[in-house]
Amino acid sequence: DADVTQTPRNRITKTGKRIMLECSQTKGHDRMYWYRQDPGLGLQLIYYSFDVKDINKGEISDGYSVSRQAQAKFSLSLESAIPNQTALYFCATSMGRASTDTQYFGPGTRLTVL
């Protein structure tokens, strides 16, 4: 969805480096999410944010941190990247928290940690 953008789209880095993935949205949604997807598997929730002041851990938050700089921006950081963090990372947004609220996904960031 073009309303949700992610930068960079591809990144190759080395073990131990700090990496930041950025997500921006123009949908005006309060909730934002970061997911990780390993090859052939489903998406795993890393962190989610209800609003600028509310950030919550998902299933697999260890090794990751996030920052919600504004309603429209949600960044994911890997403080010290390791090879098993090589994956496809998706940002998503939704208007609210109800299960009726559709999630809108960005195009993804392919991260490779050597």
Place this chain on the structure above:
Amino acid sequence: LAKTTQPISMDSYEGQEVNITCSHNNIATNDYITWYQQFPSQGPRFIIQGYKTKVTNEVASLFIPADRKSSTLSLPRVSLSDTAVYYCLVGDWSKSTFGDGTTLTVKP
């Protein structure tokens, strides 16, 4: 987490109807059921959502029995472009998981 169970993979041929069933035995009273489609290297996209009985849109139908412990996504007359992974989600996004989905392969 609201756990769901789907078949890992399914094969079909162009023009056939495809039904993908999802089990969600611990669905809560207020939970809705949502299906997403994901093409390789793209983010998932919303297909359809329902609470009970039947929902139909221009893309698919969703059948939910009275006990709501399962649901069936029905794709009419599939084409090659319907080859994708299909995920069933139940409940609030902070409590549900995408799981591994069902990989549908449509053959000519």
